[in-house]
Amino acid sequence: MRSLLLISLMMASTAFAQMVEVKDNNESAPQGRDKAQEYFKERQGSRSDDSPRRTFGGGDDGAAPRYMAIHLGTFFSSQAYKWGDGSGDDPGKFNMGVTYRIGEWVNSMDLALRIEYTSYVLKVLDETNTEFYDEDARKLSFSLLFSFPDANSRFPLYFGAGIGPGIMMKKLDDESAVVLDYSLVAGARFLNVIDNIGFMVETGLKNHISLLSDGQFNGVFINVGSVFAF
Numbered sequence: 115m116r117s118l119l120l121i122s123l124m125m126a127s128t129a130f131a132q133m134v135e136v137k138d139n140n141e142s143a144p145q146g147r148d149k150a151q152e153y154f155k156e157r158q159g160s161r162s163d164d165s166p167r168r169t170f171g172g173g174d175d176g177a178a179p180r181y182m183a184i185h186l187g188t189f190f191s192s193q194a195y196k197w198g199d200g201s202g203d204d205p206g207k208f209n210m211g212v213t214y215r216i217g218e219w220v221n222s223m224d225l226a227l228r229i230e231y232t233s234y235v236l237k238v239l240d241e242t243n244t245e246f247y248d249e250d251a252r253k254l255s256f257s258l259l260f261s262f263p264d265a266n267s268r269f270p271l272y273f274g275a276g277i278g279p280g281i282m283m284k285k286l287d288d289e290s291a292v293v294l295d296y297s298l299v300a301g302a303r304f305l306n307v308i309d310n311i312g313f314m315v316e317t318g319l320k321n322h323i324s325l326l327s328d329g330q331f332n333g334v335f336i337n338v339g340s341v342f343a344f
Contacts, residue, residue: 177266181215181265182344183212183213183340183341183342184212184342185211185337185338187336187338187339188209189320189336190334190336191334192205192206195332196330197236198236198249200237206331207233211229220266223263224261224265227259228255228276228278229254232252233252233253234250236248251284254283257276257277258278259297260274262274276295277294277297278295279294280293280294280295281293289327290324291326294322294325300318302315310342310344312342313339314341316339317334317337319335320335
């Protein structure tokens with residue numbers, strides 16, 4: 115009888131010990147899950163801090179997805195070859211245009227569409243071929259302009275080159291109505307001087323070659339204007 119009682123007490127104590135152990139494991143499990151969640155949150159936070167992503171459209175870095183410039187100017191000097199009949203000195207007069215960025219190589223350079231209107235005054239012979247008189251010509255050109263560094267870098271100086279077709283809205287007799295424009299530019303731009311408005315100054319070479327006749331124009335220009343980053 116005493117042996118049976120001792121065996122019963124041992125079995126009861128073992129069962130009680132197992133109940134306590136299971137209770138402890140159940141209490142520690144939520145604590146383990148909480149610690150694991152805190153660990154992963156810390157890992158995610160440190161990863162986002164170490165590698166911030168560049169944002170567009172008014173983020174902290176001031177980057178803007180759209181860039182446009184409006185300019186007007188004239189020529190320091192210019193020369194015409196086989197375009198007109200008289201002296202080819204200084205035929206370039208007035209220039210105005212708009213430039214709009216259509217693409218960007220991030221942290222590298224911009225691709226923009228530049229549309230320009232340019233006026234010229236050239237010497238031509240009258241019907242008797244004895245006297246010269248002034249004849250004006252007007253051109254509308256469309257160029258793809260590559261420039262670096264990109265505008266979102268906020269670096270004030272930039273350099274670029276452009277190429278594209280030009281259409282003579284008013285042309286000289288027996289001269290080509292279509293030309294090939296090409297240019298080299300260097301400028302300074304200051305963005306967000308007043309809100310999203312800044313200003314720019316630009317100089318360089320602006321040339322064209324007649325495609326359907328003889329004729330060439332070379333000019334050194336200067337432009338001033340406003341820039342918009344928005």
